[in-house]
Structure formats: structure tokens, C-alpha cells
Amino acid sequence: MRSDDDSLSQLFAALANPTRRAILERLAEGEATVNELAEPFDMSLPAISRHIRVLEETGLISQGQRAQYRPCTLDARPLREVAKWTEQYREIWEARFDRMDDYIRQLESKEKEHE
Amino acid sequence: MRSDDDSLSQLFAALANPTRRAILERLAEGEATVNELAEPFDMSLPAISRHIRVLEETGLISQGQRAQYRPCTLDARPLREVAKWTEQYREIWEARFDRMDDYIRQLESKEKEHE
Numbered sequence: 501m502r503s504d505d506d507s508l509s510q511l512f513a514a515l516a517n518p519t520r521r522a523i524l525e526r527l528a529e530g531e532a533t534v535n536e537l538a539e540p541f542d543m544s545l546p547a548i549s550r551h552i553r554v555l556e557e558t559g560l561i562s563q564g565q566r567a568q569y570r571p572c573t574l575d576a577r578p579l580r581e582v583a584k585w586t587e588q589y590r591e592i593w594e595a596r597f598d599r600m601d602d603y604i605r606q607l608e609s610k611e612k613e614h615e
Numbered sequence: 616m617r618s619d620d621d622s623l624s625q626l627f628a629a630l631a632n633p634t635r636r637a638i639l640e641r642l643a644e645g646e647a648t649v650n651e652l653a654e655p656f657d658m659s660l661p662a663i664s665r666h667i668r669v670l671e672e673t674g675l676i677s678q679g680q681r682a683q684y685r686p687c688t689l690d691a692r693p694l695r696e697v698a699k700w701t702e703q704y705r706e707i708w709e710a711r712f713d714r715m716d717d718y719i720r721q722l723e724s725k726e727k728e729h730e
Contacts, residue, residue: 510631512631513631528703576704576707576708583698583705588640589694592643592691593692593695596692
């Protein structure tokens with residue numbers, strides 16, 4: 501196992517949770533405090549803080565150091581690795597969707613012949 | 616939580632493992648039996664079978680039905696959803712990398728002034 505495998509596994513694991521993805525989506529609009537991030541969720545502050553910590557460990561968010569006001573900020577750069585990994589398969593899935601399209605068109609033209 | 620959130624979480628969780636990603640990479644080259652997939656890993660057949668089952672549940676691979684020879688086949692189509700989700704953030708991470716480039720260039724030109 502290479503070390504980049506580890507960080508990719510950690511990233512995918514962090515993204516495998518709808519609350520954590522929603523936190524990233526919120527932060528894409530601008531920085532927010534933990535309280536602000538907790539608002540839309542029916543979840544305790546400690547639970548939200550745990551999600552934030554998981555995201556922090558991947559480098560996807562960072563938290564300010566000012567004592568009273570420590571906003572969270574999105575850093576989407578680690579997602580470039582996710583995109584790179586996924587893109588390797590684009591040709592394969594596009595070919596599969598194209599074959600589906602061809603097959604549907606074949607079925608449609610046969611259907612017309614019967615009419 | 617919407618149902619598409621669930622399938623995305625399941626996909627990300629399935630990808631959060633280097634062995635499962637290696638299985639997908641192997642299958643991108645062509646179909647393979649469970650024995651063939653197990654070969655490069657120091658892992659028992661039941662352990663490999665469990666990974667295959669996780670990937671099957673996401674729709675990323677399917678297993679043939681012929682009794683003796685049941686090859687696994689890659690179906691990369693679910694990865695389109697992963698790519699779509701990730702692409703929302705491309706502008707954000709590219710802007711961040713651009714700012715890093717600008718900053719490095721600034722530092723370099725300051726460095727030259729000192730020389």
C-alpha cells in the first residue's frame with residue numbers, strides 16, 4: 501500500500517457521510533463557525549465537531565485560531581486527487597453509456613418497424 | 616437525507632479502501648475471476664470475496680452467472696456520480712492553486728530583488 505493510497509482512502513471515508521458533504525457544501529459559500537454549521541442539522545455541537553475534525557484531518561477544512569471566533573474554511577484542494585482518481589474511469593463509463601444509447605435506439609427502430 | 620445521498624455515501628465508503636480500488640483498477644483491464652483478483656493480494660479468498668461483495672452492492676462490478684467460471688466485470692457508470700459531486704468544487708480548488716502560484720511568483724521576484 502502506497503502512502504497516497506492511505507490519504508485517498510481517508511478522503512473517500514471522510515466523504516462517505518451526507519452530513520460531512522453538506523458541511524463542505526455550506527463552506528463552499530463562505531466561512532462559518534461551528535454553531536453556524538450545526539444550525540441546519542438536528543445534531544449536537546459535539547457531533548458536528550467530530551464531523552469537522554474528520555474533515556480537518558483530510559485537509560478539506562481548516563479552523564481559524566482566533567479565540568472567540570474560530571470560523572471553518574473550505575480548502576477544496578484535496579478533492580483534486582479524488583477527481584484524478586475518478587477521471588481514470590471516465591472513458592470506460594462513457595463508453596458504457598454510449599452502448600446503452602445505441603441499444604435504446606436499436607430497440608426504438610425495431611419498435612417502429614412493428615408499427 | 617435524500618436517497619441519492621445514501622448511494623453516494625455507499626460509493627465513497629466502497630472506494631475508501633486500497634484493495635477495493637486495486638480490484639477496480641485490475642478490472643479496468645478486463646474481466647477476471649475471484650481467484651485471479653485474489654492473486655496479487657496477500658489475502659484469503661473469503662476476504663477478497665467480501666471486498667467484491669461491497670463493490671457489487673454499489674453496482675461497480677457484476678459477477679457472471681456461469682456455474683464454473685464466474686468472472687467479475689467492471690461497470691464504471693456509478694463513478695459518474697462521484698465525478699459530478701467532485702466537479703462542483705473544481706473552480707474552488709483551481710482558484711486556490713492559482714493563488715499559491717501567484718504567491719510563489721511574488722516570493723521569487725522578491726528573492727531576485729535581494730540578489
